[in-house]
Amino acid sequence: MITFDQVSVHYEDASEPVLRDVDLTVEEGELCLVVGHTGVGKSTLLGAVNGLVPHFTGGTLHGRVTVDGRDTADHPPRELADVVGVVGQDPLDGFVTDTVEEELAYSMEQLAVPPATMRKRVEETLDLLGLADLRHRALYELSGGQQQRVAIGSVLTAHPRILVLDEPTSALDPTAAEEVLSAVTRLVHDLGVTVLLAEHRLERVVQYADRVIHLPGDGRVVTGGPADVFRTSSIAPPIVELGRAAGWSPLRLSVRDARRAAAPLRTALAGVTPPPARPAPAPDRETLLTARKVTVAYHGVPAVREVDIALRGGEVTALMGRNGSGKSSLLWALQGSGPRKAGSVAVGTEDGAAGPDPRKLPATEARRLVGLVPQTPTDLLYLESVKQELDQADAESEVPARGTARSLLDQLAPGIPDTTHPRDLSEGQKLALVLAIQLAAAPRVVLLDEPTRGLDYRAKLELIRIVDRLAAEGRAVVISTHDVEFVARAADRVVVMAEGDIVADGPTEEVIVASPVFAPQTAKILAPLPFLTVDQLTAVLPAPAAADAGNGNAAESGTGTGTGGPAGHARPADEAHGGAAPTGTAGGPA
Incomplete structure (x- = not known):
């Protein structure tokens, strides 16, 4: 179904090819898991399957890629659309309509699918991915996880023979991720669809893989059965480490x-x-932010309902809950930029007195009190090179010496050249860049919205070290995430939201172990041991x-x-x- 014959891909600004002499055959009805550290070429490998590489990405492709008998050198992506369906890392990049139902139908319209068939497939996909209640909603109103499910659904309605998924569960809560992966598995087993799936949260997908394609980082590709590849691979989920x-x-x-x-x-x-x-936080922690009766609503629909929360210095808090539970809305309300229908937020000052509401301060001053990294990091990138972004971050943060943001970036995603345009980075690299920009200001309260999205295990470990350092300096850190394994390693406290309310708040080991949804793999395997x-x-x-x-x-x-x-x-x-x-x-x- 898919054949790589001595394929190498070289970009002009790179000293070495990102893919080197790749020989690979993927059979019909096979689910292949593509793994590797951030920036090793996974997206390039996936992009070569439908001709995005090199037709739209630039660079030079040597060798031959054939898909269902078609040479991608002679067939651009539009001529492979009936065979290959692609879901990228950022769902917003692929949306072309306004509502969920319209987006699900769009690809079929382009392929001239009969209207009766279109209606049937739309209904099937709405049920398959749990989107029926959202069918008339505007895409921009959806949470990140809901947008991800719509993006996957818009591809599934065309019934492609090959499905290419780049980080398909990165924005999904554990239950929604399980539903999506179960649907993908049914496509493989029941319809013979061939799936190439790149994912950093391997604990979610490794059990479904027929084969693993590992990119070690030197341009080569190592392939084999999951148990064989993970025996010696440099990247592995907790179940393999155990x-x-x-x-x-x-x-x-x-x-x-x-x-x-x-x-x-x-x-x-x-x-x-x-x-x-994790080391226990100091018992006499200072309260740095206090929120009372915070309420957020969109078009009259409540997203956050009279939430009270206190954030203490030296404490790392994980904010969890299913997609659409109000996590992002709460973070934006605490930061001051987002809408707030009611309630108050006060950030403590250096002397411990109740401080100002960041909503009422100029942006530069508010950033020094409360910093937020959004789900879509590209919202904060607007300059022409990585170096310009980092230098601007240092200047705005008024750090004593230049290089602070660069140092943070090198810890999260080493090896990114200064001259690279931010929009040319992978999603994981973009996130690492925005993390470095925001953390350079070292605000007293740091809010991170899905910071592990697109990050590999190594980068997550570096992120934990950075978060630990911020907490050791007496700062309060809140991490909104669906990544239960990251929470087990990084958080002192877990707050769980549902339908805009806080339904659980307590020490990490108490909250996540008590939940079959949020328990990490090690806890599930060794239960009832703690x-x-x-x-x-x-x-x-x-x-x-x-x-x-x-x-x-x-x-x-x-x-x-x-x-x-x-x-x-x-x-x-x-x-x-x-x-x-x-x-x-x-x-x-x-």
Whole structure:
């Protein structure tokens, strides 16, 4: 169905080709998971499938790419639209109509699908992706996750034989992501659709993959079965990191299989108290922001309902909830730029007194009090090069020396040239750039709206370190996210919203473990043991227990590990940090 024959792609401003001598064949009805760190060429590989690379992206493509027998060199994207459906990283970039229903029908109109068939497919897709209640809504009114589902649906209605998905679940809550992936899997199994799917949140998708295409970063492509590739890959989800630590062979890639294999491990760890996933915040934390009865409504429809919240210095708060629950609306209301129908917000001053409402301050002053990184980072990028954006951030933030924003960017996404135009960056790189710009001002309260979208595990680990540093400096950090693995590693406190209300607020280990939706993989596999992360496991797991727990026959037969328990065998904290991958790679958050 898809064939790459000695394909190399080289861009003019790059010293090395992003893809080098790629030989790859993808069969009909195969679901291939494309993995790799941010900026290694995943989007280029996907773009070559429908001719976007190089017809629209520029650069030079050597070799031959054929799709359903058509050479992409001779067939631009418009001549492959009946075969290949593409959903990019940013759904707004692909919308061409005004409402959900119109967007779902648009691609079929271009392909001259009969009206009766169009109506039937629209209804099927609305039900398939849970969009029926939104059919008449304007696209710009939808949350980021809702827009993502519409973008996927607009492609599915055309019934393509090949589906290319670039970060399809990045803006979705866990339940919505599961629904979308289940729908994609049904297309593969029932209709024989071929799917190429690039995703950084591997814990969501690895169990569905027939094959993994790994881009190590040197232009090569390594392909094989998921268990084989992840055995030694530099990037892996927590379930794989746990399997590596326990020595499982073969690796288990679903929570169900991992729980069965982990039975001896749970027995060996019974009664063991794991080290804290994060250092406990200081008890005498200063309240930096206080919100009272905050209400936000759009066209009379409430998005936030009389919310009270206090943010304390030195504390990292995760804001969670399903798509459309009001998380982004609350963040914008706290920052001061968004609409607020009622309620008050006060930011504490350096001397602890109740300070001003950022809504009533000039933008420059408000930014030093409350900084916000939006879901769509391109909203804050307007200059011609990365260097200009970074220099402007330093100037506006009035930092003592230039280079602060550049240093932050290099920690999140190293290797981005100064001369690159911001719009030419991948979505993950754009997000990293905006994070660096906003964090350069080091405001007392930092609000991050889906900051891990498009970031790989390594970049998320760097983001955690930056967030930890901000908290250590006494700043309050709020992270709105659907990334439960990131929350387990990064947050001290979790606030859950539903329909504009706060329905849960408490320590991370209490809130997310109690929820089957928000529990991380490690917690699901080792339940009822109180482990949240692989780091906690490796800190107490002795080598003998790991070896015995990794015995596939023993695990499946339910025999014990033969150890006396792991007490007294804790690893040093610095050795445990970063996971337990035997290859020496850092096991970052998912």
